[in-house]
Amino acid sequence: MKKLTSILFLFILINSFAQIQKIEPEFWWSGMKNTELQLLVYGKNINHLVPEFSNGIQIKEVLKVENPNYLFVTIDTKGVQPGKVKLNFKKGKKTVQSFDYEFKSRENNSAxxxxxxxxxxxxxxxxxxxxxxxxxxxxxxxxxxxxxxxxxxxxxxxxxxxxxxxxxxxxxxxxxxxxxxxxxxxxxxxxxxxxxxxxxxxxxxxxxxxxxxxxxxxxxxxxxxxxxxxxxxxxxxxxxxxIIQDLPMEDWIHVWHTEEAQKQNGFQxxxxxxxxxxxxxxxxxxxxxxxxxxxxxxxxxxxxxxxxxxxxxxxxxxxxxxxxxxxxxxxxxxxxxxxxxxxxxxxxxxxxxxxxxxxxxxxxxxxxxxxxxxxxxxxxxxxxxxxxxxxxxxxxxxxxxxxxxxxxxxxxxxxxxxxxxxxxxxxxxxxxxxxxxxxxxxxxxxxxxxxxxxxxxxxxxxxxxxxxxxxxxxxxxxxxxxxxxxxxxxxxxxxxxxxxxxxxxxxxxxxxxxxxxxxxxxxxxxxxxxxxKDVIHTGKTLHFIPQENVYVYFRHNEKESVMVVLNSSEKDHKLELKRFMEGIKDFTAGKDVMSGNEFKLTDQLKVKAKSSLILELK
The missing domain is CATH 3.20.20.80 (Glycosidases)
Structure with a gap:
């Protein structure tokens, strides 16, 4: 009975001082371009534990930091197939904790x-x-x-x-x-x-x-x-x-060491x-x-x-x-x-x-x-x-x-x-x-x-x-x-x-x-x-210096052209279209996207106060 009690006490002691609480990321994917994956492992006093994958996944590095509650485990996922693998944490020859770590299949064409x-x-x-x-x-x-x-x-x-x-x-x-x-x-x-x-x-x-x-x-x-x-x-x-509540190392964040900053937990x-x-x-x-x-x-x-x-x-x-x-x-x-x-x-x-x-x-x-x-x-x-x-x-x-x-x-x-x-x-x-x-x-x-x-x-x-x-x-x-x-x-x-x-x-x-x-x-x-409208998505812009708060520009490509007139003034305007022929070219009319009205592009274009025209040129 004494021996059993001692073993139970030892088991509780080990687990209370080396209990892994988090592994991030909690799962990953097979077939990523960058095959290197770094696991952040967190738990109380775990830096003496040795990680090991059961299926031969290569552990490239186990990094211990200032805080004994962290391990950073870098692995190579090249060739790893979708499914769950055992991730064991050992102390000596004994496995202290074991996890099923999953590698998922990526969606088609994810990359x-x-x-x-x-x-x-x-x-x-x-x-x-x-x-x-x-x-x-x-x-x-x-x-x-x-x-x-x-x-x-x-x-x-x-x-x-x-x-x-x-x-x-x-x-x-x-x-x-x-x-x-x-x-x-x-x-x-x-x-x-x-x-x-x-x-x-x-x-x-x-x-x-x-x-x-x-x-x-x-x-x-x-x-x-x-x-x-x-x-x-x-x-x-x-x-x-x-993580901020229990930093792996001081320089995980920028901690300021001025006298004033130290009064506010390193804040500046x-x-x-x-x-x-x-x-x-x-x-x-x-x-x-x-x-x-x-x-x-x-x-x-x-x-x-x-x-x-x-x-x-x-x-x-x-x-x-x-x-x-x-x-x-x-x-x-x-x-x-x-x-x-x-x-x-x-x-x-x-x-x-x-x-x-x-x-x-x-x-x-x-x-x-x-x-x-x-x-x-x-x-x-x-x-x-x-x-x-x-x-x-x-x-x-x-x-x-x-x-x-x-x-x-x-x-x-x-x-x-x-x-x-x-x-x-x-x-x-x-x-x-x-x-x-x-x-x-x-x-x-x-x-x-x-x-x-x-x-x-x-x-x-x-x-x-x-x-x-x-x-x-x-x-x-x-x-x-x-x-x-x-x-x-x-x-x-x-x-x-x-x-x-x-x-x-x-x-x-x-x-x-x-x-x-x-x-x-x-x-x-x-x-x-x-x-x-591809002409809006990827077309080129031709714009004219505003006059009396009326701004005119064209969006154009090889297939079509849109003329935009923004009248921000408090009065109606009649635009002399000769000035805009570089954008109008051989087009003779424009249909307003919002009203459906058609405007002839000959001599003048009437634009009401505080209004816009978005004209698909014809």
Whole structure:
């Protein structure tokens, strides 16, 4: 009996001090281009254990780090067939723990998946504020913040089921691609609904649903020939992330050692000066302050120069692409990352999926500075830098749109702002592959700035006919407003009809007000026309200097030509068409896409105040 008790005590002792709790990624796929896989293994005091695969899978390296609760196990998956294999952890000759590790079969043509492009139109939504399809998951035992719809900055209960239930609405509208702000778990005790302080990179937040629900969203989109883009955050994690709570090593994140920073657990806020990434005159301390400073107190800054961190992020992104069948990534705060590290992260993903697409948030206000970050930039080459990033966001066009339609034309005001933006297109290596938008989840609502449908129509006529990949922000297509001056919560209002008991259900035609119908019907018609127009997707642009706030441009290819006239002035205009013959050429008439009216292109063209014409030339 004594001997049995001793053995039992020894068994309990071993397991209490060497209990593996997590292996990430929890499964992988056979047939990946990069056959090297690094497993992060976590548990209490496990660094004395020796991993071993039962079927002869080669373990290339077992790395022990500062924290004894981690092992990093690198294996070669070349030739590994789909199925489960035994992964044993041994102490001496004894197996302490054993796991079934699975290698799954890849979907057909997974490596050749086609990402989004300029034929697509993005619909940016915030899942917490879009629709509550499953009220039962509004609060969960495993998450801290509870739903409170009366709090602008709180959780409101929107979820994946709500998005899935309203896909037909988006399909009817003419949307081809959904970009949702982050859906992974964000377990901050307050202000967690935005999702940018993620606490588990392999898990959908249970208040949104499950990993299976996310895959179901992608599958439902693909049935409708629509696409799904994940909002991916490389620059920072959430303070409640389980790895942040027990760091493998101090330099997993950027810890600041100033006296003031040490009072706040190593926190020092970023100076947000992204120009220091390429400014040849910048002081090193300022460049470090941008790249290594924290985005916020709840968002520790990740150290992408640490190869273990970078590898974790690369594998995690690939895991989601394979698991959910993603069609692209939007990368948050791209230009705050360690620029060499993020370039490698991007390259490794694009090497695995050569036809994929990734758009980075480069929130800068100068075209040369934004173009620096696009793949194969000649500007970046001056700095011996290539980001490998296929697509960037056109924030300077956003800036211009925010002012152009309410100003009189001057040398650099009114529609001249828009014109001047496009004069710098030569700076971008691939101009069709940049994202264009009038607003997003971080900016003032367009309909708040302008407050009338005439200016909305002008802006959408521009965004949906110019070069690039258009992005719309949820609810603007029904006239939703929001004042950033009242806080981010106000520009992220609930979509009407997304919650049981809403008096106004704008998801249905009968539920929309007359004003909402006017916005929706205009947007729907223009979006669905755009779908089949290669001349808009990949055509060339010819534009003319605006006069009296009337801006005219042509989108053309070898087969067809579209003439766009934007009259932002408060009065009707008669355009003398002789000036535009370089674009009109031998065409004699144009049919307006929106009204169906035909216009002769002989002497003059009448354009009403605050209106647009989109003419298919005949």
């Amino acid at each position: 050749q998946r086609k990402g989004f492009d300029s034929s697509d139109v993005f619909y940016l939504l915030m899942p917490d504020r879009f629709a509550n399809g499953n009220p039962n998951n509004d609060n969960t035992k495993e998450t801290a913040e509870i739903a409170n719809r009366s709090d602008l900055n709180g959780r409101h209960g929107g979820d994946l089921e709500g998005i899935i239930q309203n896909l037909d609405y988006l399909d009817e509208l003419g949307i081809t691609t959904i970009w949702s702000t982050p859906l992974l778990e964000d377990n901050e005790p307050a202000y967690s609904y935005h999702g940018y302080a993620q606490s588990d990179y392999y898990k959908i937040d249970p208040r949104y649903g499950t990993n299976a629900d996310y895959k179901r969203l992608a599958d439902e989109l693909h049935k409708r020939e629509m696409k799904l883009v994940m909002d991916y955050v490389t620059n920072h994690w959430g303070s409640k992330h389980w 806020r970023s100076n947000y000066r992204m120009t220091t990434q390429f400014d040849q005159n910048a002081a090193e301390i300022d460049a470090e302050g941008c790249m290594d400073g924290w985005f916020d107190t709840t968002m520790p800054d990740m150290n992408q120069s640490n190869p273990l961190v970078l590898n974790y992020m690369v594998q995690n992104a690939i895991w989601w692409i394979e698991f959910a069948g993603l069609d692209g990534l939007r990368v948050d705060t791209y230009s705050y990352n360690d620029k060499k590290g993020i370039a490698e992260w991007t390259k490794r993903i694009m090497d695995e999926y050569p036809n994929f697409n990734i758009v980075g948030e480069i929130w800068m206000h100068d075209q040369a500075q934004m173009a620096y970050w696009q793949k194969d930039s000649k500007i970046g080459a001056l700095d011996n830098y290539n980001s490998n990033l296929p697509s960037v966001m056109d924030f300077t066009l956003h800036d211009a749109i925010g002012l152009a339609f309410k100003e009189n034309q001057g040398w650099d005001s009114g529609m001249m702002r828009v014109y001047e933006n496009f004069t710098n297109d030569f700076l971008y290596p691939e101009i069709d592959n940049i994202m264009v938008f009038a607003e997003n989840h971080d900016t003032n609502r367009f309909n708040e700035i302008y407050s009338n449908i005439e200016d909305y129509k002008l802006a959408m006529s521009l965004i949906l006919t110019i070069r690039g990949i258009p992005q719309l922000y949820y609810g603007s297509e029904i006239g939703m407003k929001g004042d950033k001056g009242k806080g981010d919560g106000d520009i992220r209002r609930d979509f009407p009809g997304g919650w049981a008991g809403d008096k106004n259900n704008a998801f249905t035609e009968e539920g929309r007000t007359a004003e909402q119908k006017a916005y929706f019907n205009f947007t729907k018609k223009l979006l669905n026309w755009r779908k089949g």
